[in-house]
Amino acid sequence: MFGPITAENDRTDAPYRWRWAAMVVLVLGFMLDLLNVTVVNVGLPAIQADLGGTSAQVGWVATAYLLAFAATMMTSARLGDLWGRKRVFLTGLGGFAVAGALSALAQSPGELIAARAAQGAAAAIVAPQVLASLFVLFRGPERATVLGVFGVVAGFAQAGGLVLGGVLVTADVAGLGWRAAFWVTVPGAVVLLVLGLWLIPENRAEGAHRPRWLAAAGLTAGLVAIVFPLLEGRSYHWAAWTWLLFVAGIALVVLVAAAEHRRADRRGGALLPWELLREGNSGVALIVQLVAFAAFSGFQLIFVLWLQDGRHYTALRAGLVTVAFSVGALAVAPLVGRLTVRFGRRTVIAGTLLGAIGALAVLAVSRTAATETDIWPLVPGLFVIGVGINLVQPPLTTLFLSTVPPHYAGSASGLWTTAQQFGGALGVASLSTLFFADTTNGYETGLTTTTFTIAAALATAAALCLALPSRKPAGA
Numbered sequence: 087m088f089g090p091i092t093a094e095n096d097r098t099d100a101p102y103r104w105r106w107a108a109m110v111v112l113v114l115g116f117m118l119d120l121l122n123v124t125v126v127n128v129g130l131p132a133i134q135a136d137l138g139g140t141s142a143q144v145g146w147v148a149t150a151y152l153l154a155f156a157a158t159m160m161t162s163a164r165l166g167d168l169w170g171r172k173r174v175f176l177t178g179l180g181g182f183a184v185a186g187a188l189s190a191l192a193q194s195p196g197e198l199i200a201a202r203a204a205q206g207a208a209a210a211i212v213a214p215q216v217l218a219s220l221f222v223l224f225r226g227p228e229r230a231t232v233l234g235v236f237g238v239v240a241g242f243a244q245a246g247g248l249v250l251g252g253v254l255v256t257a258d259v260a261g262l263g264w265r266a267a268f269w270v271t272v273p274g275a276v277v278l279l280v281l282g283l284w285l286i287p288e289n290r291a292e293g294a295h296r297p298r299w300l301a302a303a304g305l306t307a308g309l310v311a312i313v314f315p316l317l318e319g320r321s322y323h324w325a326a327w328t329w330l331l332f333v334a335g336i337a338l339v340v341l342v343a344a345a346e347h348r349r350a351d352r353r354g355g356a357l358l359p360w361e362l363l364r365e366g367n368s369g370v371a372l373i374v375q376l377v378a379f380a381a382f383s384g385f386q387l388i389f390v391l392w393l394q395d396g397r398h399y400t401a402l403r404a405g406l407v408t409v410a411f412s413v414g415a416l417a418v419a420p421l422v423g424r425l426t427v428r429f430g431r432r433t434v435i436a437g438t439l440l441g442a443i444g445a446l447a448v449l450a451v452s453r454t455a456a457t458e459t460d461i462w463p464l465v466p467g468l469f470v471i472g473v474g475i476n477l478v479q480p481p482l483t484t485l486f487l488s489t490v491p492p493h494y495a496g497s498a499s500g501l502w503t504t505a506q507q508f509g510g511a512l513g514v515a516s517l518s519t520l521f522f523a524d525t526t527n528g529y530e531t532g533l534t535t536t537t538f539t540i541a542a543a544l545a546t547a548a549a550l551c552l553a554l555p556s557r558k559p560a561g562a
Contacts, residue, residue: 101223101224101225102223102287104285105223105224105287107285108219108223108285108286108287109220109223109224109232109235111278111281111282111285111286112175112215112216112219112220112282112286113216113220113235113236113239114239114274114278115175115179115212115216115275115278115282116212116213116216116236116240117239117240117243118179118182118209118212118271118274118275118278119155119209119212119213120240120243120244120247121243121244121246121247121250121271122151122186122205122209122247122271123151123152123244123247124243124244124245124246124247124248124251125247125248125250125251125254125267125270125271126147126148126151126202126251126267126268127148127248127251127386127387127390128247128248128251128252128255128267128390128401128404128405128408129251129254129255129264129267129401130144130147130148130387130390130391131391131394131395131401132255132263132264132401133147133198133264136263136264137192137193137194137195137198138195139194139195140195140321141518141519141522142317142318142320142321142519142522143195143196143199144195144391144518144522145317145514145515145518145519145522146195146199146202146317147195147198147199147202148202148387148514148518149313149317149511149514149515149518150199150200150202150203150206151202151203151205151206151209152206152383152507152508152510152511152514153203153206153309153310153313153507153508153511154202154203154204154205154206154207154210155206155207155209155210155213155507156210156309156504156505156507156508156511157207157210157302157305157306157309157310157504158206158207158210158211158302158306159210159213159214159500159503159504159507160302160357160500160501160503160504161297161298161299161302161357162174162178162210162211162213162214162215163214163215163218163500164295164296164297165211165297166214166215166218166290167218167290167291167295168290168291168295168296168297169290170288170289170290171215171218171219171222171288171289171290172215172219172282172286172287172288172289173288174211174215175211175212175215175216175219175282175286176279176282176283176286177211178208178209178210178211178212178215179208179212179275179278179279179282180275180279181204181205181207181208181211182205182208182209182212182271182275183271183272183275183276183279184204184208185201185202185204185205185207185208186205186268186269186271186272186275187268187269187272188200188201188204189201189202189205189268190262190265190266190268190269190272191265210507213503214500214503217236218289218291219286219287219289220232220236222287222289223287223289238416238419241412241415241416241419242412242416244411244412244415245409245411245412245413245416248405248406248408248409248411248412249402249405249406249409250267250270250405251267251401251405252400252401252402252403252404252405252406253402253405254266254267254270255267255401255402256400256401256402256403257402298346298356298357301342301345301346301356301357301358302357304338304339304341304342304345305338305339305342305357305358307335307338308335308336308337308338308339308341308342309335309339309508309511310335311331311332311334311335311338312332312335312336312339312512313335313511313512313515314328314331314335315328315329315331315332316332316512316515316516316519317515317518317519319519320519320522320523339358342357342358343356343357343358343359343360343363344360346358346359346360347359347360347361357500357501358501359498359501362490362498362501367489367553367554367555368486368489368490368498370550370551370553370554371482371485371486371489371554372486372501372502372505373550374434374438374482374547374550374551374554375482375486375502375505375506375509376505376508376509376512377509377543377544377546377547377550378437378438378441378478378479378482378509378543378544378547379479379505379506379509379510379513380509380510380512380513380516380517380543381441381513381540381543381544381547382441382471382474382475382478382513383509383510383513383514384513384514384516384517384518384536384540385445385471385513385517385536385537385540386408386411387513387514387517387518388517388518388521388532388533388536389408389448389468389533390404390408391518391521392452392521392529392532392533393407393408395529396528396529396530396532396533397529403461407461407464407465407468408468410464410465410468410469410472411468411469411471411472411475412472413469413472414468414469414470414471414472414473414474414475414476415472415473415475415476416472416476417469417472417473418473418476418477419476422476422477422480422481423480425477425481426480426481426484426485430481430485430554430555430556431485431551431552431554431555431556433477433481434477434478434481434482434485434548434551434554435548435551435552436474436477437473437474437475437476437477437478437481438474438478438544438545438547438548438551439474439544439545439548440470440471440473440474440477441470441471441474441475441478441540441544442474442540442541442544442545442548443470443474444467444468444469444470444471444472444473444474445467445471445537445540445541445544446467446537446538446541447466447467447470448464448467448468448471448537449533449534449537449538450467451463451464451467452464452530452533453530474544478547479506483502485554485555486498486502487499487502488555489555517536517539517540520532520535520536520539521533521535521536524536
């Protein structure tokens with residue numbers, strides 16, 4: 087009934103008959119990644135209570151996933167172009183299911199961190215194949231419709247993950263506790279794997295660049311070297327070697343970019359295109375992305391930890407409260423495109439400042455209003471942060487891509503996603519360390535310190551936006 091399209095069929099002009107069914111499988115596959123991030127964040131306090139572990143290990147459970155995603159994504163995109171996006175997508179789904187099961191079966195923090203890193207890498211194998219395949223399957227007005235559906239599903243997945251994680255952990259389904267939050271994605275991945283075999287057509291890119299394995303290994307080592315001191319530095323009393331490791335990580339990332347640029351025959355498809363990195367507007371946009379995404383990701387994590395560890399919320403109640411993030415983002419979503427066209431960089435500036443204001447608003451009511459029976463004063467600030475997130479991410483992506491020369495379009499897209507995920511890893515690592523460092527004086531102190539840090543980071547991002555082009559983005 088559902089025969090997969092072949093490479094020969096892909097060269098015809100006729101649209102693939104089962105493209106809408108294939109779209110559902112692809113979008114749901116991507117949704118598993120978004121769901122997995124938020125569903126696990128709500129369960130972190132329960133994980134620590136059951137497995138034990140240090141505060142740094144709690145941070146690693148969240149960071150390992152994002153870091154592995156960032157380090158793997160660009161190479162995975164090339165594998166799809168080269169070997170076939172369907173094949174790589176299904177391989178990633180299989181790995182995602184196995185890693186999810188290993189996470190659920192973990193008996194120590196170390197085992198869980200390793201499984202989470204594997205699952206992040208598997209998610210990075212899945213993600214780039216989704217948009218690339220949708221781009222091939224759909225054309226014209228259909229493509230715009232699909233991308234709109236993609237955005238809506240992404241928003242609901244993030245909100246749904248918060249609630250689902252809270253329900254699973256609080257209800258203690260089948261006595262599994264926090265482990266249910268990992269098991270829940272396993273059957274979904276298996277079902278999508280089977281459906282994908284039937285419905286998704288194979289497609290690949292002609293003249294695709296081969297993966298740069300040495301560059302990928304260097305990039306991975308550099309990113310880990312940067313994040314490790316941020317999470318573990320306090321455990322080692324900020325010894326000199328932790329700072330040296332941090333500097334070495336930055337140097338290694340720069341070395342990868344320089345080495346690929348040194349040989350003209352390797353500049354095409356470079357993991358870190360040097361000319362793009364040193365170009366003023368593109369470089370500034372990447373820095374804003376790193377800072378803003380670090381701030382937003384870090385706040386979402388430490389807020390959940392504060393609710394449960396500091397205010398003793400159940401996982402379900404914490405998940406329900408934090409849905410306000412996603413509601414704010416969804417509320418402004420229909421307006422983002424028009425605001426970007428009309429106001430350009432000012433949209434991003436507004437988003438970063440709203441994020442800072444929202445975080446400070448949450449802090450202002452945290453001491454008096456955040457009780458089990460009076461959670462509503464927290465909601466306006468969280469809603470404003472959600473609005474800020476959606477006024478930053480899509481417009482900033484548009485502004486960044488508008489500064490990129492056409493021959494760097496593929497590398498730029500991968501670099502942008504990598505920067506986003508690595509920014510999330512940086513934010514989770516640094517802000518969770520800062521949060522737990524100050525909880526010795528009470529969780530309120532930890533929340534206060536991290537919130538002011540986040541507000542300062544977002545204000546800095548707003549100032550950096552002034553260096554972006556003020557004109558409307560090309561083609562917006």
